[in-house]
Amino acid sequence: MIETRGLRKSYRSRAGRETKTVDAVRGVDLDVAAGEIFGFLGPNGAGKTTTLRMLATLIEPDGGEAAVAGADLRKDPAEVRRRIGYVAQGGSTWDESSAREELVLQARLYGIGKADAHRRAERALEAFQLVEYADRKCKTYSGGQRRRVEIALGIIHEPKIVFLDEPTTGLDPQSRAHMWDEIRRLRTEGMTVFITTHYLDEADALCDRIAIMDHGEVVAEGTPAELKREISGEVVIVGLDAPSTPRAAELLDTEAYVSKLETVDEGGLRLYVDEGATAIPQVLRRLDHAGLDLRSIELHRPSLDDVFLTKTGRSLRES
Amino acid sequence: MKLARDTWLIFQRQTQLLLRNPVWIFVGVFQPVMYLLLFAPLLKPALNAPTQAAAYKIFVPGLLVLLAIFGGLFQGFGLIAELRAGVIERSRVTPVSRLALLLGRSLRDVVSLIAQAIIITLLALAFDLRVFIGYLLLAYLMLALIALMTSAVSYGIALKVKSEDALAPLMNTVAQPVLLLSGILLPLTFAPGWLQGVAKWNPFSWAVEGTRALFNGDLGNDRVWQGLGIIAVLAAAGVFWAARQFARSVR
Ligand SMILES: Nc1ncnc2c1ncn2[C@@H]1O[C@H](COP(=O)(O)OP(=O)(O)OP(=O)(O)O)[C@@H](O)[C@H]1O
Ligand SMILES: [Mg+2]
Numbered sequence: 001m002i003e004t005r006g007l008r009k010s011y012r013s014r015a016g017r018e019t020k021t022v023d024a025v026r027g028v029d030l031d032v033a034a035g036e037i038f039g040f041l042g043p044n045g046a047g048k049t050t051t052l053r054m055l056a057t058l059i060e061p062d063g064g065e066a067a068v069a070g071a072d073l074r075k076d077p078a079e080v081r082r083r084i085g086y087v088a089q090g091g092s093t094w095d096e097s098s099a100r101e102e103l104v105l106q107a108r109l110y111g112i113g114k115a116d117a118h119r120r121a122e123r124a125l126e127a128f129q130l131v132e133y134a135d136r137k138c139k140t141y142s143g144g145q146r147r148r149v150e151i152a153l154g155i156i157h158e159p160k161i162v163f164l165d166e167p168t169t170g171l172d173p174q175s176r177a178h179m180w181d182e183i184r185r186l187r188t189e190g191m192t193v194f195i196t197t198h199y200l201d202e203a204d205a206l207c208d209r210i211a212i213m214d215h216g217e218v219v220a221e222g223t224p225a226e227l228k229r230e231i232s233g234e235v236v237i238v239g240l241d242a243p244s245t246p247r248a249a250e251l252l253d254t255e256a257y258v259s260k261l262e263t264v265d266e267g268g269l270r271l272y273v274d275e276g277a278t279a280i281p282q283v284l285r286r287l288d289h290a291g292l293d294l295r296s297i298e299l300h301r302p303s304l305d306d307v308f309l310t311k312t313g314r315s316l317r318e319s
Numbered sequence: 320m321k322l323a324r325d326t327w328l329i330f331q332r333q334t335q336l337l338l339r340n341p342v343w344i345f346v347g348v349f350q351p352v353m354y355l356l357l358f359a360p361l362l363k364p365a366l367n368a369p370t371q372a373a374a375y376k377i378f379v380p381g382l383l384v385l386l387a388i389f390g391g392l393f394q395g396f397g398l399i400a401e402l403r404a405g406v407i408e409r410s411r412v413t414p415v416s417r418l419a420l421l422l423g424r425s426l427r428d429v430v431s432l433i434a435q436a437i438i439i440t441l442l443a444l445a446f447d448l449r450v451f452i453g454y455l456l457l458a459y460l461m462l463a464l465i466a467l468m469t470s471a472v473s474y475g476i477a478l479k480v481k482s483e484d485a486l487a488p489l490m491n492t493v494a495q496p497v498l499l500l501s502g503i504l505l506p507l508t509f510a511p512g513w514l515q516g517v518a519k520w521n522p523f524s525w526a527v528e529g530t531r532a533l534f535n536g537d538l539g540n541d542r543v544w545q546g547l548g549i550i551a552v553l554a555a556a557g558v559f560w561a562a563r564q565f566a567r568s569v570r
Binding site for chain 1: 321325328332335336339340401404405406408409410411412413414415
C-alpha cells in the first residue's frame with residue numbers, strides 16, 4: 001500500500017548569520033501492507049511528521065521515491081491526494097465553523113455531491129459520537145472532541161489509506177482507549193492506517209507493525225512481538241548486597257539457562273534468560289545453596305523501550 | 320468546470336464565515352460612511368468645486384479605489400489565521416484546485432467590496448451625486464479588478480511570510496506610497512510636475528483617474544480603458560502568482 005525507497009528531506013534553517021542544515025529524514029525505506037495499522041514510533045524530532053508530510057504530498061522529498069496507494073508520489077501527487085486522508089499533528093479545524101459544516105465542506109472538496117456529503121457527515125458524526133455537538137462552533141469543543149472531528153475529516157471520503165499524526169496526544173486515558181477503538185474500526189472497514197506516536201503502549205497495543213524511528217532513520221521494523229523477541233529474551237534482576245554480588249555472579253555465570261550476565265553497580269545482577277518463569281526458581285535454589293542472601297528478585301519482560309534502547313543506546317522515556 | 324465548482328465551494332464557505340461576523344460588516348460600512356460625512360464637506364471649498372455634487376464626483380471615486388486597495392491588501396491577515404489553524408494544510412491534501420483556494424477567497428473580497436461600494440454610492444446619491452448607471456458599472460468593474468489584485472497579492476505574501484508581525488509593516492509600507500502617489504484623496508492636478516511624473520509609474524493613479532472620468536460621464540477619456548487595461552493585466556499576474564504560492568506553500 002505504501003512503499004518508500006530512500007526518502008530524504010533536509011531543512012535549511014537560519015540561526016543568526018549561520019545557515020544550518022537539519023537532516024530531518026535520511027533515507028527511509030518502508031513497506032506498509034494493505035489493511036494494517038502501521039505505527040511510526042519515535043521521540044520528538046525523529047522525523048515522523050516530516051515523513052508523513054512527504055507521503056501526503058505536502059512537502060517535496062529531496063530524494064528517494066515512494067508509491068502511495070498505487071500512485072507514484074513524485075509523478076502523480078494529484079492521484080495520491082485523491083486516494084489518501086491526512087490528519088495533521090497540530091489540528092485542522094476552524095474555530096468559527098461547526099463540525100457538520102467542516103465535514104460537509106471536506107467531503108465536497110473531494111468532489112462528493114451535496115446530498116451525499118450531508119449523508120456522510122451525518123454518518124461520521126454518529127460514528128465518532130459527535131452528534132450532540134455537531135452544530136456548535138469548533139472553538140467550544142474539548143480537546144478530545146476536536147480531535148475526533150479532525151479524524152472524521154480525514155476519512156470522510158473513505159480513502160484507501162489514512163495518515164494520522166499523533167492521533168491520541170493530549171487525550172485522557174479514556175478518550176485514548178476510545179480513539180484506539182475508532183482506529184481499529186477503520187481497519188475493519190478495510191482502511192490502511194498509518195499512525196505516528198511516541199507512546200510505547202500505543203505502538204504495542206494498537207499497531208500490527210511498527211517502524212522505530214530515530215534521528216531521521218528507521219532503526220527497526222517489525223511486529224511489536226517480533227521486535228521484542230529479537231532482543232535477548234527476558235531479564236531477571238536479582239537484588240543482592242554489594243559484597244555478595246561477585247560470588248553470585250561467579251555461580252550463575254556457569255548456568256546453562258543464563259545467556260548473558262551483567263553486574264548492577266549498586267550490587268545485584270541482571271540475567272538475560274530465555275524464559276524468566278522457569279529461570280527464577282533455579283536462581284533461587286542456586287543462591288540458597290551457596291548461602292547467599294537475596295534481597296529481591298524481579299522479572300522484566302522486554303518492552304518496546306528496550307528495543308529502542310538496544311537500537312539507539314537511549315531510552316525513549318528519557319529522550 | 321472543476322475550477323468553477325471548487326471556487327464556488329471556497330467562496331461560499333468564506334462568505335458564510337464573513338456574514339457570521341457582524342462586526343466586520345459594521346466596520347466595513349461605518350468607516351467609509353464617516354469619510355463621506357465628515358471628510359467630504361471639507362472638499363468643496365478645498366477643491367474650489369462649484370457645487371457639493373461636483374466635489375463628490377472627485378472624492379467618491381477616490382474613496383472607492385482607496386477601499387478597494389486597502390480592503391484587498393489586508394485580507395492576508397485572515398489567511399495567516401487559517402494557516403495557523405491548519406485549515407490551509409487540510410485543504411492542500413485534498414484534490415481541490417489550488418487556483419480555487421485563492422479565487423474563492425479573492426472573489427469573496429471582491430463581492431464584499433462591491434457591496435460596500437454600492438452602499439457608499441447610494442449615500443452619495445443623497446448628496447446629489449449623479450452618475451449614469453452604465454458608467455457606474457464600468458467603475459465597479461475597475462474596483463473589482465483592483466480588489467482582486469490586491470487581495471490576491473496579499474494572500475500570496477501572507478503565504479510567503481506566514482506571520483502577522485511581518486505582514487503588517489510590509490503592507491503598510493506598500494500601501495503608503497501607493498496611496499500618496501495615486502491622487503486618491505486629492506487629485507494630482509494640484510501636484511507639482513515632478514510628483515506627477517512619479518505618479519505616472521503608479522498603476523493605481525491611472526485607475527483613479529479612469530474611475531473619476533467614469534463618474535464624470537467622460538467615457539471618451541483615454542484613462543478609462545488605460546486604467547482598466549493596466550489593472551486587468553496586473554490582476555491576472557497577481558492571481559497567477561498567488562495561486563502558485565497556494566500550490567507550493569509549506570506549513
Ligand atoms: N520547517 C522546518 N524547518 C526547519 N526544520 C524543521 C522544519 N520542520 C521540521 N524540522 C526539523 O526536522 C526534524 C524532524 O521534525 P519532525 O517534525 O518530522 O519530527 P517528529 O518526529 O514529528 O517530532 P514530534 O514527535 O515532536 O512531532 C526536527 O529536528 C525539526 O526541528
Ligand atoms: Mg510530529
